[in-house]
Amino acid sequence: MTDYKISAKGVQVYYGDTHAIKDVDVDIEDKTVTAFIGPSGCGKSTFLRTLNRMNDTIDICRVQGDIRIDGEDIYDSAVDPVQLRAKVGMVFQKPNPFPKSIYDNVAYGPKIHGLARNKAELDEIVESSLRKAALWTEAKDRLNAPGTGLSGGQQQRLCIARAIATAPEVLLMDEPCSALDPIATAQVEELIDELRQSFSVVIVTHSMQQAARVSQKTAFFHLGNLVEYGETDKIFTNPEDPRTESYISGRIG
Amino acid sequence: MTDLSSTEPKAHRSLKVADARTKKRNAAEKRFRAYGIVAIAIGGLFLLALTYNILKAGLPAFTQYVVELEVTLTQDEFDAAESQMLKTAAYTDIFIGNFEANLAERGVAVPYDADAIERLLGKVGGDIRSYYRENLDDIGQPVTFQLQTSSRVEGYFKGRVNRDTIVDSRFLMGSDLDIVDALRDSGVLTSRFNWDFITGKDSGVDNPGGAGIGASAIGSLFMMLVVLFLSLPIGVAASIYLEEFAPKNRLTDLVEVNISNLAAVPSIVFGILGLSVFIQFAHLPQSAPLVGGLVLTLMTLPTIIISTRASLKSVPPSIRDAALGIGASKMQSVFHHVLPLAMPGILTGTIIGLAQALGETAPLLLIGMVGFVAREYPDGVVSGFMDPNSAMPAQIYTWAARADVGFYEKAWGGIIVLLIFLLLMNALAIFLRKKFERRW
Amino acid sequence: MSLILIVSIVIALAxxxxxxxVQRAVSSADGDQRILHSLKGYYGQNVALTVLVPSLLVLAIWAIAQPLLIDQSVSGLLNLEDSRxxxxxxxxxxxxxxxxxTAIAQGALTSDAAANMDAETTDVRDLLGDIGVAVGSDVTPExxxxxxxxxxxxNTGSWARGFVVLAIALAGFAFALSRITKDFRARNIVERGVLVLLIAAASVAVLTTIGIVLSLIFNTINFLQAYPAADFFFGTRWEPSFSGRGGSSELGFLPLIWGTMFISIISLIVAVPLGLFSAIYLSEYASPRVRxxxxxxxxxxxxxxxxxYGLFALLTVGPxxxxxxxxxxxxxxxxxxxxxxxxxxxxxMGIMLIPFVSSLSDDIINAVPQAMRDGSYGLGATQSETIRQVIIPAALPGIVGAILLAASRAIGETMIVVLGAGAAASLSLNPFEAMTTVTAKIVSQLTGDGEFNSPETMVAFALGMTLFVITLxxxxxxxxxxxxxxxxxD
Structure with a gap:
């Protein structure tokens, strides 16, 4: 069990009276890209948000079950969600840079978590994060320009840089390319593949092609259930469940 | 593609053990949250303190202390008193005679003289004489007089004066307090609800006991009539034009900017406007509720326009389209469909605007509607609009600015009356909103 | 002819x-309402509007113009050089x-006696005093x-006014009635008329602004002719005297604006943190019930x-x-x-301003998109870090706007300072000392007993002008x- 970075057992999520996630078990490996696919409203984003307790910010949301990261129950009352989220970073569907400079956007996380002892170290973190997010060459001359002035694809890479600057161990991505054009999407996908070397990446996507391109493991969600989970190649070429097959062949969705 | 070792994850650490930094951050979080609670609590505490203070200082204004005395004046006594040179003195003697008999009946023994009576009850002789001269039929009948005690005596009951702090003066002597106590113990001196405060007019600067807010409340009423009948139609018409008909151009933009700025212009500037346009230029009568109403109308209009436009905007375009679709003109669609649907919101906004106008003081002072003008009730509708009068808040200000502390109690009492009106108006607005609230 | 009479006749005519x-329209269609161009009510409304609008408009203009013309003609008789x-x-x-x-109305004088009165033989001042009209000085023959x-x-004017207004109303009456045929486009005409009325209503707000600006400007110019501008704007002493005429008064603006700013800043020091923290708590932390x-x-x-608030300041907070x-x-x-x-x-005043800061700031903080918060929480920021470092900077322009509006409120606030701040103008640095403000002095100069045209009174308009400009x-x-x-x- 400790082989897995994240292991979830019997996870149930309720939004008020709605049962959004029904008894989901999933184990996610380290240094792997895992894709969650499924039709809209199937619960894949909701499940993703339980992994770093982002659902805590929604009053009516309740989570039951057992989710462990590195063997620790993240819903234990002793766990501080703030520390958890530093360890499990997140990138959102729509690029959401803060209305600050590019530099301040990336430096925000390291600053609040106290990762840098001095300005030089902070500069170093910012530079390496931007490099890892493949934004350094475009941004290095305008670090003090507002982050909101970048193009959509650049903004999303800035958000990725911002997320990796806090040195997380897991990176959650909630449809990171849905607001981007094809070229920007390709850049981000390439980036995800690079990131796999240092993090375990969980990506929610509504694009099956994208899941096939970037992930090693794929989980198919339908109506709040985890229908099938396995090697990406197998899911796309030889699914076991008829529902997975219909979705992949375009009959539900 | 780059060197990844520089930010390699830190040594594994349990999530369940908060590190020093996280503890510090969480403490900061708690502090920050506490600031918010403290800020709101200060607002709440102030509100409580204000309410407590208003009630404590203002409620006594609704109590007055009277000496009750049954007097039977015979025709002979009346004729005798009327034939004397000092008529009121004669009546004072009659009063003292009755008073003495009454006290003896109740078995109260306390020394007093005519001067003490005058200090406690004012010029009783004059009051009694004027009563009998107006009610000649009551001669020979037993009449119960309720004579109001002087404001100094009221001050004694209400704690403004006590035996330790009293300074002998021509208004009240320390020895008078013995009489007062004896009268109260025997039930001759009783307290009752002070209707005179609610129905009365302003009094002279040395008679806080006789001051009432009634006349200025009538002044406020006439002003509010002017405000209602001018600002509602003008405000609604202006809003309909701006919201439904006005072309979107620089001029309309300018009008809109102008309205939102006008809503933030200090109220006293409207007072200056009223003084120079309505009084200096148009020669309308000074201190008249009509002028006050006009000034307050101009002041309230921007508020009403802003809230009316919001109500019109909340009516969905589909209603307009539906009316236009069956061949109604634009004007018909607005007046037949949009306006009735927006009406509850418009009325709510208007009532809130009126409540604001009712509490406004500064502009009224500039056009002469100060408290001491409220000496007489108007004798008709025209006189109500045109004759000098005051308004409740201006009356309160006048009392607050007077030297005699007895007026402070009146000022607080006046505030209670004013706030009751405001509460009623706001309750009506909330009721309308709740009853007609519509979600599209 | 009295105003009320004229207005009632015009309304009756309408x-x-x-x-x-309505009758004429129906009969022009031989009783068949369907062939009328517009609904029958529009024909009636058209007549009513044609009677009302032009005649009442003329009446309003007349009411403004007549006193001006009469003043001009009468003041020629007085032959005085000095405008004051x-x-x-x-x-x-x-x-x-x-x-x-009034004397005639009360029956104290016959109208003949009033018309032939001679100032040499009658003491007009006494006579008027008896009926309750106080005249400042003795009445000279001039x-x-x-x-x-x-x-x-x-008198002539008011008769002419009645005649002209009624004539216009009657003309409108006849004209509008004569135009009615079954094909007359009454609705279009009425709607155009109504639109004009709506525009007129909308322009009231603009006229108000113009009225404010003109009344301030003219009176301020009058004041500055009687009192040197430099002494007003840069004078450090405020010591008006009502006994002398001008001259002995010091009307320096600086102590007043100093007091205004001092008090406003104190109030903002109270209101801004309290209002801002209330807004933050309400929009970010409070449960719906608490909210x-x-x-x-x-x-x-x-x-x-x-x-x-003023009374509370004077009687409770002060002591x-x-x-x-x-x-x-x-x-x-x-x-x-x-x-x-x-x-x-x-x-x-600071307490009074809390809601002005908090409710606008609350709206503004709520307008910051949720994505900003999510982004920050996703990085492991606590709620207060998110608020301080992301939400407040994002909302800053709006919050600054809210604070400026509160500042303008503070500068223009009158009753609290009239009652709570004292009357002595001083350039002191001690916040526990009595100070006075622009607004408080406007009230005291205009409610005092001074002659209306003395600089001591007129200075209030100059003060109003500066107040208006600053707050605007x-x-x-x-x-x-x-x-x-x-x-x-958005």
């Missing part, structure tokens, strides 16, 4: 016109004329003469009339502060000698920022 218009003396004399003339009319002329002209109680509670603070900071007080310092002080007014700049700037901010997140 009502009759409506009824006749001129307007003083005119006030007397007007009062005498009105007094004579004044009486001018007053008689004034009465004559007013539904706390938000209206703060709004009550905004609904309380300022006179209540409380003295017992803390006065001689022999709680802190053993002797900083405060009287209850009315900059601090008293500033504290209470703040408002325009603040509303501009807030509007730009809202557009950003």
């Amino acid at each position: 009502v009759i016109g409506y009824v006749l218009g 003396a001129q307007s003083l004399a005119m006030a007397d003339v007007r009062r005498v004329a009105e007094g004579l009319d 004044t009486l003469n001018a007053a008689q002329r004034y009465r004559g002209l007013s 539904s109680i706390a938000k209206p509670m703060l709004e009550i603070l905004a609904g309380i009339p300022t006179i209540v 409380l502060l003295v017992s803390a900071f006065g001689q022999g007080g709680f802190f053993g310092v002797d900083w405060m000698s009287g209850g009315t002080a900059a601090m008293t007014a500033g504290l209470v 700049c703040l408002n325009v700037f603040a509303l501009y920022i807030v509007r730009k901010y809202r557009e950003q997140y």
